[in-house]
Amino acid sequence: MGISHAAILGGLPDVELVAVCDADSLMESGFKKMTRIPFFSDYKKMIDQVAPDCVYVVTPTKFHYDMVMYALKKGCHVFCEKPFALTLEQGREMVALSQEKRLVNQVGYHNRYIGTFNEMKRLLKKGIIGTPFHFMGEAYGPVVMRKKGGTWRSDKKTGGGCIEDYAAHVLNLIDYVCDSPIKGCAGVSMPSIFSSGVEDAVYASLQLENGLRGQLAVNWSDDTVRKMTTSLKIEGDRGKLEADATTLKIYLREDNPEFGLEKGWNFRYITELTDMVDFNLRGEEYTAETAAFLEGIRSGKVDERNSFASAFRTDEIIKMIEEVGSQTQQL
Numbered sequence: 001m002g003i004s005h006a007a008i009l010g011g012l013p014d015v016e017l018v019a020v021c022d023a024d025s026l027m028e029s030g031f032k033k034m035t036r037i038p039f040f041s042d043y044k045k046m047i048d049q050v051a052p053d054c055v056y057v058v059t060p061t062k063f064h065y066d067m068v069m070y071a072l073k074k075g076c077h078v079f080c081e082k083p084f085a086l087t088l089e090q091g092r093e094m095v096a097l098s099q100e101k102r103l104v105n106q107v108g109y110h111n112r113y114i115g116t117f118n119e120m121k122r123l124l125k126k127g128i129i130g131t132p133f134h135f136m137g138e139a140y141g142p143v144v145m146r147k148k149g150g151t152w153r154s155d156k157k158t159g160g161g162c163i164e165d166y167a168a169h170v171l172n173l174i175d176y177v178c179d180s181p182i183k184g185c186a187g188v189s190m191p192s193i194f195s196s197g198v199e200d201a202v203y204a205s206l207q208l209e210n211g212l213r214g215q216l217a218v219n220w221s222d223d224t225v226r227k228m229t230t231s232l233k234i235e236g237d238r239g240k241l242e243a244d245a246t247t248l249k250i251y252l253r254e255d256n257p258e259f260g261l262e263k264g265w266n267f268r269y270i271t272e273l274t275d276m277v278d279f280n281l282r283g284e285e286y287t288a289e290t291a292a293f294l295e296g297i298r299s300g301k302v303d304e305r306n307s308f309a310s311a312f313r314t315d316e317i318i319k320m321i322e323e324v325g326s327q328t329q330q331l
Helices: 002-011 025-034 043-050 061-073 088-100 115-125 162-178 284-299 308-330
Strands: 054-057 077-080 105-107 132-140 182-189 201-208 213-219 229-236 239-243 247-252 264-269
Touching (some): 061 077, 061 088, 088 308, 105 308, 115 162, 115 239, 115 264, 162 182, 162 201, 162 213, 162 308, 201 308
Antiparallel strands (some): 132 229, 182 201, 229 239
């Protein structure tokens, strides 16, 4: 993700990438060979010497707190990759300092910039499917597929496991699309399929503040998919919405001329729901979130769609699920 963000920033016309920091010698060799961008191995020296307007923290989660806090104290606007923090205490401090310093902040929950999910959110708010009564949030991918085959993500002290890495995306998306915080959970199952120190899947029943209930199903040890796939389904008394990163499916029990929707299945594709961006790498949503962050710096207004505060809400949900899951295992 660090390379991706660097490439996107380097491709934008109104941004100057003034420095890069990484502890990896191969990364250093590549940047020095292919670019003239100053390279550092110490983030504090980079910030002190370069004095950038903003800093991107794109590291394993255990490093987020120290790096984000240092950058904020130096007056830098900060973009931080997800998950936000490994502890709620660290998350609270980062939120509080960013607000105290009045610095623009963002966390990389890119699904909030995908056209299909945003259209789903709009139609749900308009009452297209009537009163919703159930949702299903899912994500599957082939990250850990054999014993001892994990990465830093599957170490509880560095990445946090499947719930921090995969489930975080789905929980954040449910919170965003349904526009109601997750306030309760039950029936939590967090099996370790191949890993020894963390869970490889997360299953739970969730309840939102507005009373809507649904399920979470996430598994990063699933080789039936080529790469991570995230989806959300919401059922209502007048229809159903189903969305992933490419397609929004709308099922209605009656015609809706106001929105140009017919009884039965209607389809909207990402190509018709996505605005053009200056530079597309990995998907328009990554550039869109960067554009929102940069616009926030220009205007001095935080895009609350992906703020530290909204990401901290997701961290709170994660901890709640972990606590309930721990209690369930002891039964």
